[in-house]
Amino acid sequence: MYGRQKIKFLLSQLEAAGRRSTPQRHAVCQALVEHGGHPTVADVFERVRAIFPMISQATVYNTIDTLQELGLIQQLDIANHEHTHYDLDLRPHINIVCTRCGIITDLYTESLHILLTQVSQHSSYRIDPHSSLLVYGLCPACQRVTEWDRVD
Amino acid sequence: MYGRQKIKFLLSQLEAAGRRSTPQRHAVCQALVEHGGHPTVADVFERVRAIFPMISQATVYNTIDTLQELGLIQQLDIANHEHTHYDLDLRPHINIVCTRCGIITDLYTESLHILLTQVSQHSSYRIDPHSSLLVYGLCPACQRVTEWDRVD
DNA sequence: CTTGCTGCAAAAGATTTGCACGTGC
DNA sequence: GCACGTGCAAATCTTTTGCAGCAAG
Numbered sequence: 001m002y003g004r005q006k007i008k009f010l011l012s013q014l015e016a017a018g019r020r021s022t023p024q025r026h027a028v029c030q031a032l033v034e035h036g037g038h039p040t041v042a043d044v045f046e047r048v049r050a051i052f053p054m055i056s057q058a059t060v061y062n063t064i065d066t067l068q069e070l071g072l073i074q075q076l077d078i079a080n081h082e083h084t085h086y087d088l089d090l091r092p093h094i095n096i097v098c099t100r101c102g103i104i105t106d107l108y109t110e111s112l113h114i115l116l117t118q119v120s121q122h123s124s125y126r127i128d129p130h131s132s133l134l135v136y137g138l139c140p141a142c143q144r145v146t147e148w149d150r151v152d
Numbered sequence: 153m154y155g156r157q158k159i160k161f162l163l164s165q166l167e168a169a170g171r172r173s174t175p176q177r178h179a180v181c182q183a184l185v186e187h188g189g190h191p192t193v194a195d196v197f198e199r200v201r202a203i204f205p206m207i208s209q210a211t212v213y214n215t216i217d218t219l220q221e222l223g224l225i226q227q228l229d230i231a232n233h234e235h236t237h238y239d240l241d242l243r244p245h246i247n248i249v250c251t252r253c254g255i256i257t258d259l260y261t262e263s264l265h266i267l268l269t270q271v272s273q274h275s276s277y278r279i280d281p282h283s284s285l286l287v288y289g290l291c292p293a294c295q296r297v298t299e300w301d302r303v304d
Numbered sequence: 305c306t307t308g309c310t311g312c313a314a315a316a317g318a319t320t321t322g323c324a325c326g327t328g329c
Numbered sequence: 330g331c332a333c334g335t336g337c338a339a340a341t342c343t344t345t346t347g348c349a350g351c352a353a354g
Binding site for chain 2: 342346354
C-alpha cells in the first residue's frame with residue numbers, strides 16, 4: 001500500500017477506532033507517508049507546516065501517539081539519536097542503522113522469521129508478530145571514511 | 153566474568169585506554185556490576201550514592217559514557233522507557249522486553265548468529281559483531297493480566 | 305605543570321500537560 | 330450539549346555543558 005491509499009487507510013483506521021479524521025491529522029498522515037523513510041516528529045512537523053503553518057507541535061505529537069496506540073506505526077528508539085523515529089512499514093523487517101552517520105536501511109530476510117519463532121519457543125514471552133529489529137553497523141560510505149582515519 | 157573480577161576488568165580497561173581509575177569510577181563500575189540486570193543511569197546513581205554521597209550525576213553520566221565509548225558496556229534504547237538502559241553482557245544475545253511492565257529478559261540462541269550472518273551477507277553494512285537485539289513482547293505475568301482485561 | 309576528573313549549577317532540548325477555545329456529531 | 334481535537338504556553342525531566350578546583354602522572 002502506497003501514497004494516497006496509505007493515507008486514506010490510516011485515516012479510516014482512526015475513524016474505525018472512534019477517533020476523528022481532521023485536516024490536521026490528514027496532513028500528519030500525509031507527511032508520514034510522503035517522507036518514505038523513518039521520520040521523526042521533527043521531520044513530520046516541518047513537512048506539515050508547509051500545509052498547515054499554524055499547526056502546533058502538540059498536535060503532531062498527539063496524532064503520532066494515537067497512530068502508535070492503534071498499532072498503525074511503529075516506534076524506533078535508536079541509540080544515540082536525539083529524536084524518536086517512526087516506521088510505517090509494519091511488515092517484520094530489520095532496520096540496519098549506521099552507528100556513524102545514522103542512515104537507516106530496511107532489510108527483509110527469512111531468518112528474521114526463524115529468529116522470532118525461536119524466541120517464541122525458547123522464552124515464555126508472547127512475541128509481537130510485527131516485531132521489527134534494529135541492528136547496528138557501519139554503512140558502506142562510513143566504512144570508507146573510517147578506513148581513511150585508521151592509523152594502525 | 154562476574155563480580156569483583158568484572159569490576160577490576162572494567163577499571164583495567166579504562167587504564168589501558170589511558171583513562172584514569174578513580175574511586176568514583178570504581179563505585180560506578182561496582183554499581184553497574186552489582187545491579188546485575190540492565191541498569192539505567194538513575195539506577196546506578198542511586199546505588200553509587202550509598203558509597204559516595206557527594207558524587208554528582210555528571211560524574212555518573214561521564215563514566216558511563218566513557219565505558220560505552222570503549223565498548224565495555226552497551227546502550228539499550230527501549231521504546232517507551234524514560235531512561236536509557238545499559239547492558240554489561242557483551243556476548244551477542246537477545247533482550248526480550250515486556251511492552252507492558254518493562255521487564256527485560258536475556259536469551260541466548262544460535263539463530264541470532266545466523267541472522268547476523270544473513271544481515272552481513274545481504275547488506276553492504278559492516279555489522280557490529282557484539283550486536284544485541286531488542287525484541288518486544290508480553291511477559292508471562294502480563295499475559296495473564298491482559299487476559300483478565302479481555303472483554304471479547 | 306599539564307592533563308584529565310569531579311562537582312556544581314545552569315542550560316539545552318525533547319516531550320508532555322493544563323487550559324481555553326472551537327468543532328463535529 | 331458533549332466529547333474530542335487543537336493551539337499555545339508553561340512545565341517536566343533527562344542529559345549535557347561550562348567552569349573552577351583538584352588530583353594524578
